[in-house]
Amino acid sequence: MRVGHLLQDECLGLRLLWAAPSLLGREIRGVTVTDLEDPARFVRPGEAVLSGLVWWPAGDGGGDEAAEQFVGALKDADVAVLLAGEEARGAVPEALVEACARHGVPVAAVPAHLMFRTITETVYMRQWGELARHHILPEHLRDRLNRLIAQDASPRTVLTTVLAHFGDVTAYVVTAAGRTVAATPGATPLPLDEAAPLPDGDAGTTLLVPAGTGTPYDQWYLHLPAVSAGAVPPGLLHEITLVLARCRQAQAHRRAGERRLADELGALLAQTDVDTTVVEMAWRACGLLIDGRPYHVFAVHAGTALDDGLAVAALAEAVAYAEAGPAAVGRLPDGTAFAVLPADGHDAVAEVWPLVAACVPDAPLHGGAASTSGSTEDLPGALARARYALASARTTTPGTSGLTNAAALTSVDTLLTGVPAEVRTAYSRTVLGPLSKAGYGSAAMLLETLETFLAHDGSWARTAETLHLHVNTVHYRIQRVEHLTGRDLSRLTDRLDLWAALLCRTGPVAPAATSGRRARPSTSPAR
Numbered sequence: 001m002r003v004g005h006l007l008q009d010e011c012l013g014l015r016l017l018w019a020a021p022s023l024l025g026r027e028i029r030g031v032t033v034t035d036l037e038d039p040a041r042f043v044r045p046g047e048a049v050l051s052g053l054v055w056w057p058a059g060d061g062g063g064d065e066a067a068e069q070f071v072g073a074l075k076d077a078d079v080a081v082l083l084a085g086e087e088a089r090g091a092v093p094e095a096l097v098e099a100c101a102r103h104g105v106p107v108a109a110v111p112a113h114l115m116f117r118t119i120t121e122t123v124y125m126r127q128w129g130e131l132a133r134h135h136i137l138p139e140h141l142r143d144r145l146n147r148l149i150a151q152d153a154s155p156r157t158v159l160t161t162v163l164a165h166f167g168d169v170t171a172y173v174v175t176a177a178g179r180t181v182a183a184t185p186g187a188t189p190l191p192l193d194e195a196a197p198l199p200d201g202d203a204g205t206t207l208l209v210p211a212g213t214g215t216p217y218d219q220w221y222l223h224l225p226a227v228s229a230g231a232v233p234p235g236l237l238h239e240i241t242l243v244l245a246r247c248r249q250a251q252a253h254r255r256a257g258e259r260r261l262a263d264e265l266g267a268l269l270a271q272t273d274v275d276t277t278v279v280e281m282a283w284r285a286c287g288l289l290i291d292g293r294p295y296h297v298f299a300v301h302a303g304t305a306l307d308d309g310l311a312v313a314a315l316a317e318a319v320a321y322a323e324a325g326p327a328a329v330g331r332l333p334d335g336t337a338f339a340v341l342p343a344d345g346h347d348a349v350a351e352v353w354p355l356v357a358a359c360v361p362d363a364p365l366h367g368g369a370a371s372t373s374g375s376t377e378d379l380p381g382a383l384a385r386a387r388y389a390l391a392s393a394r395t396t397t398p399g400t401s402g403l404t405n406a407a408a409l410t411s412v413d414t415l416l417t418g419v420p421a422e423v424r425t426a427y428s429r430t431v432l433g434p435l436s437k438a439g440y441g442s443a444a445m446l447l448e449t450l451e452t453f454l455a456h457d458g459s460w461a462r463t464a465e466t467l468h469l470h471v472n473t474v475h476y477r478i479q480r481v482e483h484l485t486g487r488d489l490s491r492l493t494d495r496l497d498l499w500a501a502l503l504c505r506t507g508p509v510a511p512a513a514t515s516g517r518r519a520r521p522s523t524s525p526a527r
Helices: 001-005 019-024 063-077 094-103 116-132 141-151 155-166 234-269 277-286 310-322 343-358 377-397 412-418 421-436 442-455 462-468 469-483 491-503
Strands: 015-018 030-033 049-050 081-085 107-110 172-175 180-183 202-209 220-225 295-302 328-331 337-342 366-371 402-405
Touching: 001 019, 001 116, 001 421, 015 094, 015 180, 019 141, 030 116, 049 063, 063 094, 081 094, 081 202, 081 220, 094 107, 094 116, 141 155, 141 234, 155 180, 155 234, 220 234, 234 328, 277 377, 295 310, 295 343, 295 469, 310 328, 310 337, 310 343, 310 366, 337 343, 337 377, 343 366, 343 402, 366 377, 412 491, 421 469, 421 491, 442 462, 442 469, 442 491, 462 469
Parallel strands: 030 049, 049 081, 081 107, 366 402
Antiparallel strands: 015 107, 172 180, 172 220, 202 220, 295 337, 295 366, 328 337
């Protein structure tokens, strides 16, 4: 299929915004759906790129720069055409059209009523029809593969069957995160650190399995190492990827049903008061067992304006890698992704998390985890703890991916990271009073003295030594702190309140440096 053919399809109603005539004859080799600000890593030469423009900056500013970055990445990847959706913004921004014209990237508008999936299926059905006229696979083998796919055979069975008559050929089906979906019998397992970079090039042959999905986690790659790559004709490899695509679509259809059941379980767990019997029924419907075994609950959020299943897909990829047994992956009512799986799978999920997150570097993946006692009564509580750990991860590493276990929140400073930023700020301002105001002349000096005093367990002498002050000066400053805050630093509870306020503080005055050990308030009296 060529760009011009796609634009002329009256059933789609695409509207051409810009294209040089010579570019309309470019062949479309695949389809990628993306709304990343920088899609460079996930687009390939000759692809039609579908974008809902959710990445476009809000307001009137920044559009030119965003368009230049996005279209520049498409040009560098040598894509065939950009298909921009009109649903999110009502129309394709003129700045984006101008950027496409500058870079020589054809661009067309996708009507708001048209699903991206319709365009994807149109392209791949056309490709399938064209290849069908030039079949390389024998008729009886194609019939057998069709039966296997209809019977929901595993990817391993399909891959083994299609390559059986080539003898000792090694082949793998891998995900972008490096998980091996299938391999031919006797194939040496691919380590994660070797498999994850395969889509970006490796010794041998690696082909994308067209699936028409919107996240990198749903993509498969057919990989043959160098020793086997020359044993299979290139045309046959492409036909094999289309067979695997059908296998992938059948699996996705089955998983969609599982996700709906998991969503129902998540809706129940998110409620404050729910009948345990109803939870158990939803639990069993997801294939989970009530046998006393402990489970782990995960909550995940993708740090991007466009989630659109990204967090759920990422979490499902990590859970699939864990292979810990029956698991449920779905969405909570507020859109947060969640998963429940046997507790012994936690370490595997934590191990693969960096590779899963690396698949979408522009969208940090933050996750929280909590264990359960193995009873359905504890599930809502475990979910609440996991979501608190998620909030901690988003606070601790806002710009990078991170996975936090609720069991690791064992100190006041780590515990407070799960409190919403607005609550922390309000608490700090309330407790510190005038000291929290940037305009207060001696605030920085008094806060430094207070933090050093608490960090040294209320020792006047050590505080004076650290700050190079006379002890009487320290006494005077602490008295000023007590007067301004209404607290008595000889009382443990007041010390804890002020220490928590310092930890919560997000104002312009930076915390003072401590002696190097973990600062903590003391239960001993001030001295």
